[in-house]
Amino acid sequence: MTTVVQRVRVGRPVFSVEFMPPRDEADEQRLWNAIRELEGLDPAFVSVTYGAGGSSRDRTIRTTGRVARETTLVPMAHLTAVDHSIAELRNVIGWYAALGIRNILALRGDPPGDPNGDWSAHPEGLHYADELVRLVRELGDFCVGVAAFPYGHPRSADLDSDTTNLVRKLDAGADFAIAQLFFEPEDFLRLRDRVAARGCDADLLPGIMPITTRKTLAKTIELSGAPLPSRIADLLEPHTDAKSFRAAGIDLATEVSERLLAEGVTGLHFYTFNRSKATKEVVNRLGLVPART
Numbered sequence: 001m002t003t004v005v006q007r008v009r010v011g012r013p014v015f016s017v018e019f020m021p022p023r024d025e026a027d028e029q030r031l032w033n034a035i036r037e038l039e040g041l042d043p044a045f046v047s048v049t050y051g052a053g054g055s056s057r058d059r060t061i062r063t064t065g066r067v068a069r070e071t072t073l074v075p076m077a078h079l080t081a082v083d084h085s086i087a088e089l090r091n092v093i094g095w096y097a098a099l100g101i102r103n104i105l106a107l108r109g110d111p112p113g114d115p116n117g118d119w120s121a122h123p124e125g126l127h128y129a130d131e132l133v134r135l136v137r138e139l140g141d142f143c144v145g146v147a148a149f150p151y152g153h154p155r156s157a158d159l160d161s162d163t164t165n166l167v168r169k170l171d172a173g174a175d176f177a178i179a180q181l182f183f184e185p186e187d188f189l190r191l192r193d194r195v196a197a198r199g200c201d202a203d204l205l206p207g208i209m210p211i212t213t214r215k216t217l218a219k220t221i222e223l224s225g226a227p228l229p230s231r232i233a234d235l236l237e238p239h240t241d242a243k244s245f246r247a248a249g250i251d252l253a254t255e256v257s258e259r260l261l262a263e264g265v266t267g268l269h270f271y272t273f274n275r276s277k278a279t280k281e282v283v284n285r286l287g288l289v290p291a292r293t
């Protein structure tokens with residue numbers, strides 16, 4: 001099966017999409033509608049996040065396996081070290097391999113319940129994502145990705161130590177990194193410069209989520225870990241009705257993406273929240289969709 005790196009390094013810009021494991025049957029239907037809608041646009045790969053507890057983890061494995069089996073898409077499974085012993089992690093990685101999954105996003109994860117709470121490793125588990133990168137690498141011929149944070153991870157003391165730890169994960173054997181949400185193209189480009197200044201040339205993919213509602217705006221602020229810049233607040237503020245707010249959010253995501261592509265970014269990673277419409281609109285406007293013959 002093809003790797004993420006093979007799909008991203010094709011000499012033209014590409015996009016990829018991220019889904020979450022479905023919570024119930026209705027959610028599963030929505031997810032598969034979105035997967036089928038986006039499949040026709042030939043994303044470079046699709047990733048499925050890894051949740052905090054047992055059943056959601058089974059659903060990640062099941063969903064990623066189904067993508068591998070029943071679609072033409074290249075799947076990537078997320079994996080976190082939260083509440084897992086090394087033996088359990090080996091087991092999950094073995095499941096992924098058995099399902100034909102070659103791509104894994106290796107993450108430490110957050111403490112269940114309160115993401116900002118105290119992190120404590122499983123007594124027989126791992127402490128940081130770089131250890132998981134090494135474990136995945138050790139167990140098979142996987143293409144491995146890691147998380148990156150344009151404003152620094154909330155637990156990092158400063159951007160310098162954050163960069164050191166990101167480069168440590170890449171040096172441990174990760175092939176690429178996907179960035180957390182951010183607001184301005186320069187915020188991502190500065191992260192790319194910090195990594196390049198350490199002599200590291202791994203692919204860095206920006207995370208994009210079109211701000212189509214006030215809810216997605218709040219989610220972006222929460223996930224990015226940064227306050228809303230006044231330029232964007234001013235831009236969205238006049239759009240009091242839902243339709244015009246959505247249109248402004250799509251324009252903004254398109255503008256940010258265009259700037260990133262102009263700066264040589266090889267791939268844009270869209271956080272979809274299991275919906276396809278906004279991603280479709282933006283990638284169509286960017287011309288990232290192959291022309292139909």
Ligand SMILES: Cc1cc2nc3c(=O)[nH]c(=O)nc-3n(C[C@H](O)[C@H](O)[C@H](O)COP(=O)(O)OP(=O)(O)OC[C@H]3O[C@@H](n4cnc5c(N)ncnc54)[C@H](O)[C@@H]3O)c2cc1C
Pocket residue numbers: 048049050051052078079080105106107108109110127128129130146147148153154155156157161162165166168169178179180181207
């Ligand atoms: C693209 C993307 C996808 C994600 N998908 C998921 C998902 O599917 N499921 C989920 O639960 N969460 C997910 N997350 C969230 C992620 O798990 C959390 O942000 C988590 O807090 C950090 O994970 P990490 O892998 O970056 O951890 P790490 O790289 O281990 O970093 C955690 C903190 O420790 C520091 N650090 C790292 N290594 C060392 C070291 N060796 N010594 C000292 N300090 C160190 C870092 O600077 C950072 O402050 C995702 C995040 C991103 C950006």
